[in-house]
Amino acid sequence: MGVGSFFTSKLDEAIGWARKYSIFQYPFVTACCGMEYMATACSHYDVDRFGAGLPRFSPRQADVLFVVGTISHKMAPVLKRIYDQMTEPKWVVAFGVCTCTGGFYDNYATVQGIDTIIPVDVYIPGCPPRPESVLDGLMKLQDKIATQVQRY
Amino acid sequence: MATTEPRPTTTREFMLGEGGGTGGGSQPMHLGVGPQHPAMHGIIRITTELDGEMITKSDVEIGYLHRAFEKDCEVGGWNNAIPYTDRLNYVSPLINNFGYANAVEKLLGIEVTERCTYIRTIMSEISRVCDHLTCVGASAMELGAFTVFLYMIKAREFLWELVEAVTGARLTISYGRVGGVKADLPDGFAAQAKKAFAETRLVLAEVHRLLTGNRIFMDRMVGVGRLSREETIAYAITGPLLRAAGVGYDVRRAQPHWAYDRVEWEVPTQKDGDNYARYLVRMAEMEQSMRIAEQALDAIPAGPVNVDHEGRPIDPAMYVDQGKQGKTEGLLLVPITLSPNLEGQGRAAQRRVNVHDKRVVLPPKENAYGSIEGLMNHFMLIMEGYGIRPPQGEAYFATEGANGELGFYVVSDGSDRPYRVRCRPPCLPPLAALHRMIEGEMIADLIPTFGSVNMIGGELDR
């Protein structure tokens, strides 16, 4: 390992550590899962413990897109546009089984998983997921952020 | 010398000059709000035409959460629609469950047991409190009162713990069944519920101190989003919005069902029909709901306890064990009326909750394991082509959802699948009238008005 790559990997670690504790999320809340999102964000479960307590409602200021709830075909172009408006680096969390696979809405109106439209980093299944599994998903995302190759 | 008192200027005139914002030859500006907007908890698109800051014209577009509820219901059996009804109004799913189940029961021509009507009443009212807590909390947050939101969600957690104890889930509970409910109330539920209500009352008192009479809150709410009594009726708006406009119509009072005519409660009304009146109605309704639930918890009838053919209480675990060994002598053909419960066979014998009708209600687990009749009964209800088969016909049943009259119109062709299930969504009429509430008001007033109609996507778009 040369001196240069040593510094890069250390710098990567430092940036990863900083990034994983300063998640500014964009809650793209559409449906039932929003209720559990509220519960996770509030006092009982307190998502702030993970440095993700401050939602940003402009996609340009957000790092993580939380897609919370069923995405219908009518809504899909809107989701795509929001994702495109976010600046790199960006991550996507599919919150709830409707966003993962379409769930039990196998019908003409519902998108069968948002990964057919945008890339997804962490899937949190459940209909809706309990706050505990949301926090678990968030920690998985933090691990992913910390260990990936950082772009800056 | 008498001086003429200058006419007091309004805030608008002070900020914009005289006549400002009232259409002094300026060009209209078009502003789209939504479908994904931070200050609106729901996906809906409002296209507005602005003159200054005033909305002169608007168009509301919905359908962004259309999930084909009515089509999905036609695919499975009658009970398979229950999970879909959870997700109509996902803030108060229990009311949807029971409303749908009761519509099918009406079609079948059966009545649920007395104990079950009380359980439905209690759980519906808990659900209603959750709904109003979320609505008031979220709309206060959108006006900047984040503390209120945190408090309200805290109170909702207390109630969700109750819901979880009964149904096994927090939000999408699928607890209703055609002919009854999934399981009886757990032991010690009354005490647990009363404790949660006491906590909720503390939160409501705190919120009253924070909001009711708060200068900023009142400035944003009083006189804003007003809809006249006549127009409210013409737009078929029911629920808190109608009661805030001075009409005391409540399905629970007008067409009493379940246990609503056996408890004492009031229908809170206001007369102004503005956002503040809606807030006051919702706050008062939460208190009434807890009052109903408490009385129902005290008055819930015990019903018959299950006994064997000699009058001894049956231990379900022993019964199942004996049944598996074929030792059913003396127990055969005894109507076992244990209801399926979350604790399975490990729980003591309990009262019958669901209606005693083998065409409709799944037999208790103990029965399905313990006797060939129970097994056959279970088989017939589950197999495709059998199951619940209401006679040909149609029925409409209405109950009071958190947002107004929640109606289910079901049509049966005599088969085991619904031919048509129609949900009359309580929050569609207020959205249809939303343009009447926001036109002529400031653009910023759109937010509290939208909050006060409590739009719930699942039920609006279905």
Added chain:
Amino acid sequence: MDGAAILDELRARFGSAVLETHDHRGDHTAVVGRRALRDVLTFCRDSGALAFDVLMDLTAVDYSKFPGREDGPRFEVVYHLYSIAHNHRVRVKVRVDEDDALVPTANSLWPIANWFEREVWDMFGIRFDGHPDLRRLLMYEEFVGHPLRKDYPITRRQPLIGPAH
């Protein structure tokens, strides 16, 4: 006024235009001819004894797969009326054929009919004569067909972006 009296009142007023009445499970229903529909609804709203001031619900049913009714008129448009003053209800239905799926609008009687009728158009493809703005309500403009018709397969997807599966 109880349901039977409401139906009597309608029969007395409109005679043969009321094609059929029944009270299955306590829901009193009048099936009326399409030509008389507007008059019947107007009468229901304006008559002092009936005073149906709320159009509680407006929907439709596709009877094309209903046993014994495959050959009859395909659609039924269903009106649920409620009176706040008298606390009574009635259901009014009108039958229309598929190739002539046109019903007079109730928009001028109850403004809420505007959205309900748009939904019925969207889901069933029944048009409403005189409706000021008959657009789809729930689906998007690009969507082809009417999903609640019995011949629309539940999984026929028409995505705006992304794969159709």
